[in-house]
Amino acid sequence: MTLVLLYLVVLVLVGIVLFAVGSVLFGRGEVLPPLPQGTTATVLPASGVTGADVDAVKFTQTLRGYKTGEVDWVLDRLGREIDSLRGELDAVRAAHGVEDASLGDAQGAHALPPEYARDDT
Template identity: 55%
Template sequence: MLTLLLYVLIVGLVAAVLFLLASALFGRSEELGPLPEGTTATVLPVEGISGADVRSLRFQQVVRGYKAGEVDWALARLAARIDELQCQLAEARAAGAAQHAPEQS
């Protein structure tokens, strides 16, 4: 009788541990609707991205690291901003060079 009681107790304990583990991994089965295509929950300003904005970026973590779609989106936004700033810098340098170049007659 004691063996049967011990068996039931151990099975109950193992079941409770497995239930808690599954609950921690999979949540409470509350699913949010999917985000529209091409959007992300990660936030960056529409214009004028600063270093502080990049430093404050946080990505959603999934089982194997960060959510790839959010990271790709942030990198694409930052790459576009860097390209824009490089074009502005090149235009400013060209205007400065043209202004300081000696005029030839």
């Protein structure tokens, strides 16, 4: 029994020595500083957001999903971009005297294309 205990102690000591040598030789590598509080690695361009930009958005995962602050930021940013684009579109339509077809149409902009429309005849 003493021999087994001696082998176990020697094995633990060898493990400690190997770990110490590996730590000295390889170190911990380059340590990156943490992001400042209140910032995120989630990015979107300042204007002209495209579908590819939205597809490239990555959120930091937390224990219960994604960081709500990052998701809220992206949604707010996309909302402002959509509002800006709709404002520009309205200005162009007004400048050219084009009436918004979806306002006068009873079905509105959410109507299905004709190829998907249901034929009840």
